[in-house]
Amino acid sequence: MEMVKRPLPAGFTKIAGDSDTEEYFINMGPQHPATHGVLRLVLKLDGEIVRECVPHLGYIHRGIEKQGESETYLQYIHLTDRMDYITAHQNNHSVCLAIEKAMNIGVPERAEYIRVLVLELQRLSSHFMFLGCFGGDMGAQTALLYGFKEREVMTDIFDELCGGRLTFNYMRPGGVANDIPANFLDRVRGLMKTTRVAIDEFERLLTGNIIIQERTRGIGILTKENALAYGCTGPTLRASGFSYDLRKDDPYSIYDRLDFDIPIFHNGDCFDRYLIRVEEMRQSIRIIEQCLKEIPAEGPYRSKEKPSYRLPAGSYYAATETAKGVFGTYVVADKGDKPWRIHSRSPNLANLSAINEMVKGHMIADVIAVITTIDVVIPDIDR
């Protein structure tokens, strides 16, 4: 058989002394059951061992940022729902913070508590989805269903709160869109009880499991230096031993008043990235329980609404700590009711960009372990 010498795919570098006949390329995605969306990874393989991994993006690019330039600030909020749809509330919050910062809009006490409640519920629901997908991607399909089962309860609560189950569009500059329903607090209180049990259940199912440990310990190590160099944030960074959480380091909303810890792990492998999320869920429960206790019974849920939001000329940046990392909104305003340029800094893009450092030298199965533990959501990467 005649061997055809093919050029290297885009993004790969030829290493001297590397023989082309022994290594081959495989396209993992864009249609693949475990890439959590239309992510395309070109893997350079030596047998089953990954030598190099280059992610290719753009399969779900919708031009959200460009679209944002022709829509008012309020309309842009709902577009951020479509980025990381697992942490929609937190994305919304980031845009609202930017607008509030630019226009000096105050937020009523009660609205802040509602916001933090919703944000932390969102973090829990995102992490439950992570736990489920983590188990599912490791081959334990049942865990996937368990994760969704727990998340479903929170989705129901959000449904009653704002009518949306995935794209909420609940945050508004100066507060939230509507007041919480009468039974909201009771439902959340009840949820906290079951959630604690559910987290313990997951720990029993996954943490002690010998197969999970063998699959994830020492796999996909992201060093602290690499994590910082690639701009990784969120649990991915904190599992590498660097404590950086906007809720503590640059507190927004009422996080500085609440008592909670930022868990930190040091190995930077897949197992630590899993453990840190479990720990974060426990901290979220702590935050929610404090909010439930301290939330004022009476009060406005939103400061006075403006007919239109015209930001003073200048550039503004506000960031929130979503379940995936730092989600920032950068606005360049020109006095109009629409942004001149609006940009979202998405945590997933930075986290994914470090994937080559993590999977190099591991096997195909470990690529999946890495993808699932950095918890990427593809629409957030492409925007």
Place this chain on the structure above:
Amino acid sequence: MDLSTSNIIGDLVRQYAPFSWVAAIVNGIIALVAVMAVGVGPAPILIWWERKVAAFTQARLGPMRLGPWGLLQTVADVLKLLFKELITPRGADKFIFFLAPALPLTASFLVLAVIPWDHNLQVANPGMGVPFVIAISGLGILGSLVAGWASNNKFALLGSLRSGAQMVSYEVSLSLIMLFVVLVSGTTDLREIVVNQQGPFWHWWIIKAPVLGFVAFVMYMISATAELNRAPFDMVEAEQELTAGFHTEYSSTAFAMFFLAEYINLVATSALASTFFLGGFLPFQIGIAGVDHLLMLIPGFLWMAMKILGLITLFMFFRWTYPRPRVDQLMMLEWKFLLPANLILLALGAVFVAFGLIIP
């Protein structure tokens, strides 16, 4: 109880056939139909059962809409599969591509043919039953091996390479465990292995061979899970890694055949496990005369079916509970742990037999 074998149907055909070759052909067809009925018949029910077991594990209902308890769901699925387009990928080796799905089916049918279903219910009873089973089950590997090669797809190729390595490796420990049973029961005849376990349930090999029997059974179940390519050892398919492994490119009936073969294989492997360790078609007896007589009223093939169903359910619980190890860890488990353990088991079995601790 009469333990002698008789071939009623075969003798009847021979008696009324005009020539001996007619009898041979008619008997062959009857045997084929019987094996197919035993093999293909339970498959749709098992697929339904698998979904129900999965649903039970995952705290949901499973199929409920079609027929009572969703029993007709599998029928609908099979019909859907049959009406799909049969796609041959470009550059595929067509002959091998379509030959591949037939191979695992053939292997499982051949294994089913030698399994004793009752005292007088067995298609063929070769004296070398166990070596026959070992030899035939090697054929099943060939199916997934060539399927991946012929598909002209890298994911499929990776899957088939994994299957080659995995199934050949686990074949070794599976064979060693079968040899252990041969050693303790002193025969390679599958029917005699069963008859050797006559008596109350502690006469089954799983208990009768002290400790060793249970260890052998556990190792058999582990190796069989790997041999069957079922989760948690489904590296060959590994949905999350290789999309669908060796049958990535298969659609319609060709895929249905792989799917069918998986379940028939499940029946065959569980039937073997039941034969070796759980007294095969012998009724479950507890040593109290009255109860035993009642239990004996249930015919042997039903006992066999119940034992098989129990084992299959166990396999299904494995599948829906455990995460999947990595491919190199699986090979390590076989060569560094199971194989030495099996050799020690075999040696201990020989010692036990020599000192009369196990009476065949």
